[in-house]
């Protein structure tokens with residue numbers, strides 16, 4: 001009797017154990033479980049046999065990585081952002097790429113708004129005085145500012161940006177945004193489109209929620225910060241390299257802007273001696289936008305589902321390069337095979 005081998009999925013780093021257990025119910029898994037980053041050459045060797053790849057950062061996914069992977073049918077990663085992936089290379093190779101949009105919108109928006117609220121009331125600095133037994137010595141210049149009746153400018157008003165805007169409205173803020181294209185639902189979300197310069201001049205809080213692309217790389221440079229209000233708060237939850245870090249440090253130290261709150265930095269992680277860590281008016285958290293147990297679970301299961309679908313040539317639930325996603329025709333073919341089985345055709349006869 002013909003025994004079909006299970007598809008082989010390579011995972012090049014550590015991911016949640018429950019997601020791996022789920023994946024193993026459907027496919028064979030070969031995982032790099034060392035704490036060190038998997039050497040690229042070793043990964044390339046493993047991919048020779050692989051049907052699928054669960055990509056774990058840091059990893060540059062490009063034509064070179066997959067050139068000796070003749071069976072590869074899908075690559076997926078537990079993240080919305082795919083700036084480490086050359087999508088065109090995968091499309092050229094006919095490989096669909098799955099990301100995890102949607103399931104993290106509210107969680108990332110909560111973190112973005114937590115940064116805004118925490119920074120606006122200087123929670124960290126004030127809490128430190130209390131914790132260090134210096135309540136009474138707290139200097140009077142560590143003042144917060146109100147969010148109500150202020151303007152939030154979102155750069156990159158997509159799925160997460162909209163969720164941030166809803167929270168801002170609940171705090172009594174006016175929301176303006178800049179994208180390459182104005183949205184057609186401004187009435188619904190009570191938002192206003194602005195060109196970038198106007199947004200920077202208008203906003204009391206500027207929040208970057210755009211993807212990292214060639215266009216957005218170092219978008220926040222010296223000129224960008226010069227156009228912001230001196231009293232403004234700058235927040236980045238998009239990607240670190242959208243910001244020219246040196247320009248940000250300079251803007252914070254010279255008073256060009258008042259304060260920054262960052263979930264993402266360039267580089268990541270920040271080395272212990274990085275100059276950004278010495279800047280007093282800057283709050284940094286270690287890229288925890290989607291990092292809650294429930295949301296990381298949802299992202300991991302969606303990634304596993306995309307991989308399981310892809311290795312069986314079924315449509316990925318969330319695919320970036322939809323033009324090479326597996327289409328219904330594959331399903332139709334399977335339904336046809338099921339029908340054949342039902343009428344007693346022994347498919348192994350055709351192997």
Ligand SMILES: NC(=O)C1=CN([C@@H]2O[C@H](COP(=O)(O)OP(=O)(O)OC[C@H]3O[C@@H](n4cnc5c(N)ncnc54)[C@H](OP(=O)(O)O)[C@@H]3O)[C@@H](O)[C@H]2O)C=CC1
Nearest residue numbers: 081156157158159160179180181210211215237238289290
């Ligand atoms: N810190 C964290 O943990 C997380 C960070 N992220 C980051 O957030 C990004 C956005 O996620 P999500 O909201 O789901 O993505 P979406 O694709 O829904 O939204 C992205 C938005 O950015 C806009 N945009 C793209 N290019 C530019 C540009 N050059 N200038 C201005 N706006 C631009 C797009 O509009 P248009 O096409 O009209 O320009 C779109 O509205 C991700 O790519 C990722 O990098 C996501 C999740 C967690």
Ligand SMILES: O=CC(=O)O
Nearest residue numbers: 078079080081290
């Ligand atoms: O940074 C996280 C992501 O989902 O993108």
